[in-house]
């Protein structure tokens with residue numbers, strides 16, 4: 001009764017056959033035009049509400065946060081991430097989540113998010129990216145693996161202060177783990193698992209994903225064992241040490257299996273998102289060379305005489321800031337956020353939504369919303385600049401979502417994106433190869449959007 005309107009579902013499958021599952025974003029947009037900004041769908045048998053546009057999203061995720069901040073349960077994604085403990089990303093809106101959220105934010109701050117020590121960790125990785133690119137000068141390269149390795153390595157330095165060689169077995173395992181498990185959770189076998197619970201214990205291909213999660217857990221457990229041998233209580237060196245200190249304080253929700261779940265989520269959540277944003281950045285900067293040059297001019301002026309960039313420099317770089325934000329807007333890396341779930345019966349924009357309804361926050365609908373942007377569909381840094389050329393951030397900029405569940409790694413991600421892009425643009429010119437044809441900016445849909453594979457040419461600046 002009074003449930004939001006939507007297309008008519010068929011038994012068991014719901015509306016999935018009415019969506020293009022290789023990229024449902026255009027379908028979701030079309031349905032919003034037909035049914036309005038709050039409409040319903042059935043994902044298999046489960047009632048789901050899609051929320052579109054800034055106004056409705058703020059109403060749900062901020063004004064009615066307590067009702068809209070749960071997470072769905074009993075899906076493949078839950079069973080993969082939460083086999084032994086609830087973690088934080090997929091945890092319900094409860095005490096364990098609150099305590100871990102507070103701990104996560106505090107720990108990342110103490111490690112210097114916005115201060116020096118986090119910067120030092122990121123800059124260490126940047127030197128390695130620069131070395132790799134220097135060896136590729138003049139050649140055509142595929143930057144996908146490099147950026148995934150770099151993003152993964154930065155998170156490893158935060159989590160357990162280790163910088164592995166890119167060809168170390170530990171580093172090689174994770175991109176495969178992230179790619180294969182996202183593909184399955186999001187694809188045919190994930191849906192089969194979610195819609196037909198009676199098939200879950202059969203030896204079907206989704207068991208491969210659970211094995212990969214187990215293998216990741218074993219790798220983190222090895223690091224944990226090492227870390228316990230060398231730590232000094234009360235003198236943390238990294239996130240894992242801080243967590244072990246917290247366990248010793250005796251809180252109920254902190255224990256070793258939960259530590260491994262949280263580490264898995266932070267590593268997973270912080271790698272593909274950041275790497276795909278960096279890939280989007282190179283794709284656009286190569287194809288908008290005037291924008292690339294304008295960034296370089298600003299970077300050269302502000303960093304004149306300095307060895308390395310620092311995050312503080314962003315205040316002197318309004319144009320670069322605008323370009324990075326515009327890249328995040330166009331990249332639209334997490335278009336449907338992470339699904340939420342209602343924790344109680346509630347109302348939204350005049351509709352009734354029962355407890356336990358899956359909520360899809362359509363962030364994509366806000367990042368391109370007519371009326372919120374000067375140039376909604378165009379790659380144009382002017383979207384983030386006022387008449388005086390100062391950097392401004394419109395309210396509709398929410399690639400990290402909004403409300404209490406907003407991305408926990410936002411501060412780290414913003415620092416990484418700024419330092420990596422400024423450092424690389426200072427040193428290199430990125431060139432779209434002459435024989436590469438027209439660029440294709442339409443990404444590949446998944447838990448995150450990924451730019452299509454491409455090659456790029458790198459040239460040392462000042463040598464053309």
Ligand code: HEM
Pocket residue numbers: 088089090101155265266267269270271273274277333334337338339361399400401402404405406407408409410412413
């Ligand atoms: C450009 C990079 C990133 C983007 C676009 C991004 C985006 C998002 C989005 C949209 C959500 C869902 C928020 C919601 O449910 O409403 C999220 C959640 C989360 N992200 Fe990120 N993220 C990025 C980087 C990171 C990094 C580097 C980390 C780890 C250090 C991280 C850790 C998390 C965690 C733990 C959550 C769950 C928060 C919660 O449920 O309370 N993310 N992120």
